Amino acid sequence: MVQNKLHYTMNKNNIAHMHVLIWFRRKESEASRPNPSGFLQVRISYAGKRCGLGSTHIRCLDSQWDRDKQAIAGSSAWAREQNEKIRLIKHKIQQVYHRLLLEGADINAGLIKERCLQGHVVIQLVQVEENGKTITKRVTRRKVYTFADLHDFYVIHQQRLVDREQISSKTLRRKKNYLNNIQAFLATCQKANSPATSLTDLAMENLTDYLLHEKKFKYSHVEKHLRYIKEVMSWSVTQQHIRHNPIDKFRIAPVNEAPDTTHLSTADLNRLILFDFNELVQKNKLKKQMADALAKERDAFVFNCFTGMHHVDYKEKNFVVDENGKEFWLTGVREKTGGVFNLPLLSPAIDIFKKYGKDLNGLPAISLTHRNKHLHLIAAHCELAVDLTTKIARKTFADMTLNVMMLDAHDVAAMLGLNSTRQLQHYVRPRRTRLRKIFKSWDDIASNLDE
Secondary structure, eight states, X not given: OOOOOEEEEOSTTOSSEEEEEEEEEEOGGGTTSSSOEEEEEEEEEETTEEEEEEEEEEEXXXXXXXXXXXXXXXXXXXXXXXXXXXXXXXXXXXXXXXXXXXXTOOOOHHHHHIIIIITTEEEEEEEEEETTEEEEEEEEEEOOOOHHHHHHHHHHHHHHHHHTTSSOHHHHHHHHHHHHHHHHHHHHTTOTTSOGGGOOHHHHHHHHHIIIIISOOOHXXXXXXXXXXXXXXXXXXXXXXXXXXXXXXXXXXXXXSOOOOOOOOHHHHHHHHHOOTHXXXXXXXXXXXXXXXXXXXXXXXXXXXXXXXXXXXXXXTOEEEEEETTEEEEEEEOTTTOOEEEEEOOHHHHHHHHHTTTOGGXXXXXXXXXXXHHHHHHHHHTTOSSOOOHHHHHHHHHHIIIIISOOOHHHHHHHTTOSOGGGGGGTOOOOHHHHHHHOOOHHHHHHTTTO
């Protein structure tokens, strides 16, 4: 019996190709009949290796299967219906193969089979009673994924984007952190192991309340969690991990809260620069070791107040300092956005740079958790009006350059490594002192009417 193969050539050079064969398998009990019945089977071939995908569950007579045309013979309604089923099966296999090509996977016949079948099907051996006897049956069911499963698949996809430098590793780490909070919520309502497709609009509303009231997150941070869930679910539909997205039409309310632009005033910043922690040692309010640690952290914080760097960029030393006569210029790249920043250093920052030997590795740099703990103590000892965090330094730089030094908003955004001035609203707002200097009096405007 001659069996013709249906070829799917995936590129013009025929380098990568796959063969799909639909073939007739007669029933063993009808082997002696001249026109036995049987089921159509699917087999794929790739790089000289074959894999059977199993039955199509289409039953026909041997005479009804046209091996050359790979179709049920005739034009009856039944024949057209079965041929449409065959077309859809071939189309699904073709889609799987295309996705593997796009993923850059190490393709083989077994992998194609796994994606076609095992990716969404679980095969189990179960014990059942039939006619008074216990027998083992092979049962297949569609695999049901939890949200954590979909997240894991999505992270693999995102890691490829990191490898291609399309997104940063920090972005991926942030998305992994979202899962921890989402799973904590699902655990409270005993749905951590439930199908992802059981998520509802009500569950999203409950998650919002949980993150706001239990986790004490700001709504802007809560919104990122909600958008991440929708992002994962939408992607999972395109990858056929789930058949539908039950929260596709869930509407996320926009953020109404004003951005927090808390910063140090010029007076407080100067107070911090001049503060001597050794005086606290002499008054027995601090141990010498702690005073030295706080002094180093103060220097790191002040350096960032005059450079506007994010904690990660400062800690990882994603910048260089060039000395040109009496001028010192700092140039770096934001890890999060990839934006380049370039700015001259003012004297307090130059003094700190020189203090640690003009060596970037000499600048104090500890973990974010320890930095913020030290900064809370510094704010208390210096009696500052603002409780310090690493973010305050970046916002202090933004306020000083925009409202005190009167620089253009585009220049300030560029020095912060932002991609647009729209993002600047999260760091600084124009103060009255700036607007007062920019605004002209009506007399000045009217005096120029005749010009």
